[in-house]
Amino acid sequence: MSLSHLSLYNCNIVGSIPTSVGNLTQLAYLSMSSNKFNGHIPSLLSNLANLRFLDLSYNNIIGEFPDIFVNLTQLSFLSLTSNQLTGPIPSCVNVLQNLAYISFSTNNLSGTIPSWLFTLPLLQTIYLDHNRLHGSIPGSIFELVNLTDLGLSSNNLSGIVELHLFSKLKNLEFLDLSYNSLSVNTTFKANSSFAQLQWLLLSGCNLIEFPGILRTVNRLQQLDLSDNKINGQIPNWMWDIGKDTLFLSKSFPQ
Structure with missing residues (x-):
């Protein structure tokens, strides 16, 4: 059975987000919140076309938004709260027509x-x-x-x-x-x-x-x-x- 739900919430994990997560192409739910992940969001996350829930909040992720969201069109929940993201909110997010919840708070956008x-059309929380x-x-x-x-x-x-x-x-x-x-x-x-x-x-x-x-x-x-x-x-x-x-x-x- 292919993995569809992965939660690593509050596990005190240190280091960059493994690029191998992008190989879990059947994931619908991914939470890596409240750890010590650093570095950039890996571009291979764009492989997770079935993802509906993505929570990378409360880490130390840096850099501007990558273009991975172009492929994540099923997302309904997206939280990048409390990281160190910079730059503008990217235009690639506008393809996420299923988004109901979005949080980019406490960054340097x-x-x-x-x-x-x-x-x-479905946004409920910003x-x-x-x-x-x-x-x-x-x-x-x-x-x-x-x-x-x-x-x-x-x-x-x-x-x-x-x-x-x-x-x-x-x-x-x-x-x-x-x-x-x-x-x-x-x-x-x-x-x-x-x-x-x-x-x-x-x-x-x-x-x-x-x-x-x-x-x-x-x-x-x-x-x-x-x-x-x-x-x-x-x-x-x-x-x-x-x-x-x-x-x-x-x-x-x-």
Whole structure:
């Protein structure tokens, strides 16, 4: 029987990723997360055309993205979180039409967020936080009707963001825009609703008032408005926000 599932999670493995992994052409699941792998992602991983789950997070992988993803068209889960990857998000990722989960957070990625990233039809989760990405947030993001989690914090993103537009994402549960160079406009729109939103993180977003949009949020568990320019009195309606759902925690979904 050909191997289809391989997990080497948290095995304290040191060294480069063996190129021989590329010979396991029937693999559908590959996790090598939380080790001490270093060096580049081997190009022979492109042989794994049946792969649906790839997790190389929490290692010391370096270099720019290789072109291996051109052949990995079955991928639905891709995590490269907490490595030392550099350069832009490669255009080869746009062939991954089955992607539901993508995390490139905590690397050294640069360049802009490519607009095609937000046209992948099945995407539910995107984490690009803690990189060096710049430019504005592409308007194509509002076409991702299945999106539940969006983490863009701690980059160099800029421009004006209309918070009410995120209400188009009817399934959105987690939104983190913190610590960029964004100016988030929180003007309340009567037809805006965030029925599913549970985590809203807007630290350092140049807010000047309490977001009126919060009045449409009924399931909020985490709210962070720290490091902003809010002044004046706290509006009375703020005390009703999340009164039955908010809790204190230092961990967020990743």
